[in-house]
Amino acid sequence: MEPLVELVDIHKAFGGVRAVEGVNLTLYPGEVVALLGHNGAGKSTLMKMLAGAYPIDSGETRIGGQKVQIRTPAEAQSHGIETIYQTLALADNLDSVANLFLGREKLTPWRTLDDHFMEVQARQVFQRLNKNFTNIRTPVRRLSGGQRQVVAISRAIYFNARILVMDEPCAALGPEETRMVGNLVRQLKAEGVGIFLISHDMPDVFELSDRLAVMKNGKLVGTYRTADVTEDEVLGMIILGKQPVGKTQAFAPV
Amino acid sequence: MQGRDGRQGARRLQVIPLLQQLRHAAVDWRLVLMGLVLAVMSVVFHAMSGGIFLSPENLYNIAQQTAVVGIVSTVMVLVIVARHIDLSVGSTMGFVGVLIAYLQYTAGWSWQASCLAGLAVALLVSVYQGGLTAVLGVPSFVVTLGGLMSFRGAAFLVADGKTQPVSDDFFVNLGGGYDGAIGVGASWVLGGLLGAALVVRMLLRRRAKQRHGMALQPLWVDGLLAGLTIALLLGFVAVMSAYRISSKTEAQGIPVPVLIWGVVAGTLSFIVHRTRFGRYVFAMGGNPDAAALVGIPVRRVTLMLFALLGVLITVAAIVSVARLNAGTNSLGSGMELYVIAAAVIGGTALSGGSGSILGSVLGALIMQSLDSGMLLLDVPIGKRMVIIGQVLIVAVVFDVLYRRYVQES
Numbered sequence: 001m002e003p004l005v006e007l008v009d010i011h012k013a014f015g016g017v018r019a020v021e022g023v024n025l026t027l028y029p030g031e032v033v034a035l036l037g038h039n040g041a042g043k044s045t046l047m048k049m050l051a052g053a054y055p056i057d058s059g060e061t062r063i064g065g066q067k068v069q070i071r072t073p074a075e076a077q078s079h080g081i082e083t084i085y086q087t088l089a090l091a092d093n094l095d096s097v098a099n100l101f102l103g104r105e106k107l108t109p110w111r112t113l114d115d116h117f118m119e120v121q122a123r124q125v126f127q128r129l130n131k132n133f134t135n136i137r138t139p140v141r142r143l144s145g146g147q148r149q150v151v152a153i154s155r156a157i158y159f160n161a162r163i164l165v166m167d168e169p170c171a172a173l174g175p176e177e178t179r180m181v182g183n184l185v186r187q188l189k190a191e192g193v194g195i196f197l198i199s200h201d202m203p204d205v206f207e208l209s210d211r212l213a214v215m216k217n218g219k220l221v222g223t224y225r226t227a228d229v230t231e232d233e234v235l236g237m238i239i240l241g242k243q244p245v246g247k248t249q250a251f252a253p254v
Numbered sequence: 255m256q257g258r259d260g261r262q263g264a265r266r267l268q269v270i271p272l273l274q275q276l277r278h279a280a281v282d283w284r285l286v287l288m289g290l291v292l293a294v295m296s297v298v299f300h301a302m303s304g305g306i307f308l309s310p311e312n313l314y315n316i317a318q319q320t321a322v323v324g325i326v327s328t329v330m331v332l333v334i335v336a337r338h339i340d341l342s343v344g345s346t347m348g349f350v351g352v353l354i355a356y357l358q359y360t361a362g363w364s365w366q367a368s369c370l371a372g373l374a375v376a377l378l379v380s381v382y383q384g385g386l387t388a389v390l391g392v393p394s395f396v397v398t399l400g401g402l403m404s405f406r407g408a409a410f411l412v413a414d415g416k417t418q419p420v421s422d423d424f425f426v427n428l429g430g431g432y433d434g435a436i437g438v439g440a441s442w443v444l445g446g447l448l449g450a451a452l453v454v455r456m457l458l459r460r461r462a463k464q465r466h467g468m469a470l471q472p473l474w475v476d477g478l479l480a481g482l483t484i485a486l487l488l489g490f491v492a493v494m495s496a497y498r499i500s501s502k503t504e505a506q507g508i509p510v511p512v513l514i515w516g517v518v519a520g521t522l523s524f525i526v527h528r529t530r531f532g533r534y535v536f537a538m539g540g541n542p543d544a545a546a547l548v549g550i551p552v553r554r555v556t557l558m559l560f561a562l563l564g565v566l567i568t569v570a571a572i573v574s575v576a577r578l579n580a581g582t583n584s585l586g587s588g589m590e591l592y593v594i595a596a597a598v599i600g601g602t603a604l605s606g607g608s609g610s611i612l613g614s615v616l617g618a619l620i621m622q623s624l625d626s627g628m629l630l631l632d633v634p635i636g637k638r639m640v641i642i643g644q645v646l647i648v649a650v651v652f653d654v655l656y657r658r659y660v661q662e663s
Contacts, residue, residue: 094537113527
């Protein structure tokens with residue numbers, strides 16, 4: 001099977017700080033790769049480069065075997081890469097429908113916004129994620145944390161992501177909504193979507209991911225099959241940057 | 255007893271949905287409140303001025319005098335919504351206005367060529383300032399503060415400080431004045447057409463909603479809203495058509511500057527509600543980081559916004575020069591304050607992300623009515639300035655409290 005995403009020897013520095021240094025990472029279709037590490041370990045920076053929010057200093061990105069340059073978020077979207085940011089990246093003053101389509105509005109033949117079309121489509125996507133979500137015309141600042149999350153996630157699934165980056169998707173959610181996100185991850189996985197999951201929550205990581213990669217101080221500590229390592233070994237990698245003894249790294253699923 | 259209470263309860267229940275329907279109707283209650291403020295203010299001035307304030311002549315003059323500030327305010331709303339500001343609008347208008355007058359009077363150009371040249375210069379100025387803001391990230395406050403001084407100087411340099419009179423009949427009528435109104439017949443035709451357009455738009459929108467299987471608000475709510483808007487519109491036409499300059503046989507009708515202002519406000523409302531550009535401006539104001547992350551071309555939108563500002567500054571400059579029959583180097587001095595104040599009184603949040611074009615229209619009218627009303631009552635200039643300044647503060651305090659009440663911040 002061909003990898004969906006290959007990140008090869010990626011470097012990124014902000015001023016003198018080396019945020020990401022020589023990282024290699026792959027993602028296969030239908031696979032969930034968890035990305036772990038302390039705050040400032042470089043996981044979010046790495047993912048933002050994949051999403052086109054930061055330019056890459058050096059290194060190569062391949063999507064479906066093709067070498068690509070991702071310079072803007074719009075270019076990332078055109079490769080099927082969708083990102084759910086920890087901050088959710090919502091315009092608080094606009095309603096859910098406007099946020100779902102933000103940057104990719106559906107236009108009428110007269111180049112005006114096709115509000116009716118967008119509202120009907122939005123209603124369907126939101127319904128799929130949360131049956132009780134009906135106040136879709138109020139500004140998102142007045143929505144609950146779970147509803148805001150639904151809007152952010154909808155953005156990824158409505159536009160048929162092939163590659164999904166989820167940055168702490170459950171950080172602000174209650175138990176029921178967390179379960180909803182878990183089910184969604186399994187469903188997308190079954191559809192062949194590749195998912196990078198940034199999370200601090202060990203139970204989530206062990207329940208959802210196929211492989212896990214740990215970063216420390218901008219460098220990759222190691223990549224392992226989730227089933228091969230224990231929680232303690234993972235913590236050892238995160239805190240001490242130490243590879244577990246006697247475990248082989250895994251650069252592809254199975 | 256219990257039975258009667260029950261019946262009363264039931265009757266009350268029938269009333270509540272009615273009120274709720276009104277509350278949920280697509281009405282901006284804040285704008286309604288501002289309309290009420292304007293109405294109350296007018297009635298009070300009318301009583302205190304011994305019946306002069308609400309006379310057709312006074313209302314005609316207020317509408318005409320507000321147009322220049324009103325035109326620039328509509329776009330200032332968008333600039334502030336996008337978390338920018340332009341302090342140089344008055345100076346730029348002065349610069350462009352003098353240039354347009356100079357090209358006609360001293361250089362002997364036609365008014366059309368002069369206006370196009372003015373537009374080109376206004377675009378250059380706006381894109382220069384917008385470019386420093388959008389591309390280099392210099393705060394627009396600083397860039398345009400420099401512009402406030404520079405372009406006032408440029409206005410002086412164009413004609414070496416000399417007043418430049420203009421005399422082309424058509425051009426002068428763009429500023430209103432003696433022959434600067436469209437006449438009674440045309441005013442009623444225009445009012446009628448606009449009214450019909452409002453009804454058609456309401457029906458089309460209902461049909462589109464029905465086709466997409468979306469909930470409709472009751473016909474009477476839509477009808478009432480359209481009816482009230484049309485009544486206001488026709489009332490305005492009636493007042494403008496009731497004013498006759500004593501040396502003329504025909505009444506005036508809608509003044510040209512007000513017509514231009516109306517077209518500008520309508521166009522900008524359309525841009526805000528129906529185009530991608532308008533939505534991006536609001537998204538950038540609501541959350542600049544999110545706007546960039548979802549792939550909105552933030553720089554391009556900012557540049558386009560400043561270019562739009564340049565276009566409307568030119569329009570305002572033309573109206574203003576035509577109204578004074580001359581371009582002077584002090585044209586538009588201090589106007590930036592009135593323009594920004596009109597936008598803020600009209601409910602535009604200086605923190606960005608929120609504001610409305612119709613609000614700026616009402617805001618400009620409130621400011622001008624206050625000024626004219628106090629003038630009618632012989633309030634001296636010092637007191638007028640003190641009062642108008644404090645009214646601006648009241649508007650901002652109200653804005654803060656209102657937003658807290660509806661949990662906007």
